[in-house]
Amino acid sequence: MTLTHHPGGALPRGLYVPAIGALALLVLPIVGLVSRVRWSTLGGDLFSAAALEALRLSVATAACATAVCVLLGLPLAVVIARASTRGAAVLRTLVLVPLVLPPMVGGLALLSLLGRSGLVGKPVFEATGFSLPYTTAAVVVAQAFVSLPFLVITIEGALRTSGTGHEQVAASLGAGPWRVLTRVTVPLVLPGLVAGTVLCFARAIGEFGATALFAGNSPGVTRTMPLAIYTAFNGVGVTQESAVALSLLLLVSAAVIVGGLRSWRQDAVR
């Protein structure tokens, strides 16, 4: 593949200038970040106690959030994909709003619902003395809130594309609704399910705004990698070198995710 070969004839030359500008905007900051990495002390920066703690917490909470999203999001995606046109439109809007919402606002919304004086949080606190915000569980909830839409929309799109023909045939061969779902519907959208799950995990591990507001920034409990990076530049917690090292780690994992997704999709069964 070459960049210049184009079946519709030559592109206007003026198009390349803004295109290169866009690429520079996306790539140059990454170059800048990589240039700040102090390679000689990278191992030490990454494996300092505070950095390691943030890394462990991030992976654990993002994995939990992703599991929650798959368990809840896959059924929702199936419901939306098989709903009537109007019902699907309403449901899709409800799913998309949190996606477009600034994560800070999401965090505030979660506090208003689940906080100690929140809609649900208050009666729960008064009855049991339990309060969710500022716990590790709150990190998981915040991450799930922001990443669930990615999973639902990806899987729903895959379901819509695969259609209902195979499902009708399966039912006519004697398969009940549960068997159709598990043996036909879900396997058919497996590429979409994997893509959605990976996107969901990537979004969860990078979550900052909602976590900061809803879960706080307490080391070892709610201070995930993004919060640790932010805190470092306020002069607290991990060193700035560690922050850069953690950023590099997030960058590398993002690159691996994008690259892996690409090759996996190309190998996927049709």
Add this chain to the structure above:
Amino acid sequence: MTRGAPGGPQPTGARAGERGRVPVTLHADVTVERADFDVQVRIEVPRGGCVAVLGHNGAGKSTLLAALAGTVPLRAGEIRLGDRLLERAGALHVPPARRRVTLLDQKPRLFPHLTVAQNIAFGPRSLGLGRRESSRVTADWLERIGLAGRAGARPHELSGGQQQRVAIARAFAARPQVLLLDEPLAALDAESAPLVRRMLSDELARTGTTSVLVTHELSDAWQWADHCLVLDHGRVVDEASPAQLTAHPRHPFTATLAGYDVVTGTWDGSGVVMTDAAGGTGAVLPGAPLSPLAVGATAHAVVAPRDVTVSRTASPGAVHLTVDTVSTRAGTVRLAHRCGLTAEISPQDALVLAEGRMPRPGDLFWFTPRSVRVLPDEGTTASLAAGIQV
């Protein structure tokens, strides 16, 4: 009746897959709501028989199949399979999985994530057969469709014809009581279609499965069906054996399907007047109406192209028409007017007609149709019944 193949493979006794299969009669009298119109059909298929449903795209054929399969609800009526009630509008609905009514359409729709063998085993496994029993049934079917060596292949590794053979095996392995065939050969190329056609015929005959066939091709109906329904706008407009349907179509669509030309105009008491809609000549095609027609009513003249002669001079019953298109087919020359009237003549006659050259669009000749059948128009009949004078 042309069902089955006397010389083909014969039943090999009570094979695992066929045990417990009892041919049943399908009765359905259904009304299904659609956005544009209701589909209202009464269909009865005798045990082991096949009824063909013919019609234009969007006439309601697939909606009827969906209703029989249980994927769209009935607004009125019921579906009965032998002594089993499958559905009664608003009262009872047996889900698709429990009907023993299996779909086979033009796309194989094999499950891409399963192997060929797993695809065939899908029905038996869904019906609760054990692993060993269903692999025996599957092996049997793989042998029967000539793909015993491809058990572990994925569907996309097979050709289109092979995929459709697997789809047929998968459908029969589920031991359906009724098989719904939605143009099962339409997507196959000319090379693979005959083999798949014969296989399907053999299996229908061998298993005695009751079937409903949806098709555009009268030849498919000839091969499989004992009886045909012609659907238009959700209603049955013609109903007969395939032979009767071909020889004596009673609806314009059936006539087109059987290869006749249909010219639409108004009835003047002795023939069909070619009005503006029919090419605007005002000429009259004399013919005999199938049922009494009111003067002025919309009518359809049905003519076979071989029954139309063309000459340079007027004669009784001839109409003066401009040739709009000239085509050739299998050694004959076809001269057509835009109203639909076509004459099929020999190349020798064509040369004589145009005085030594081939006829061209724009030539003016006298067309004489013999044995014109005149069919009433549904819409006009209805408006006359409502007392509206034309």
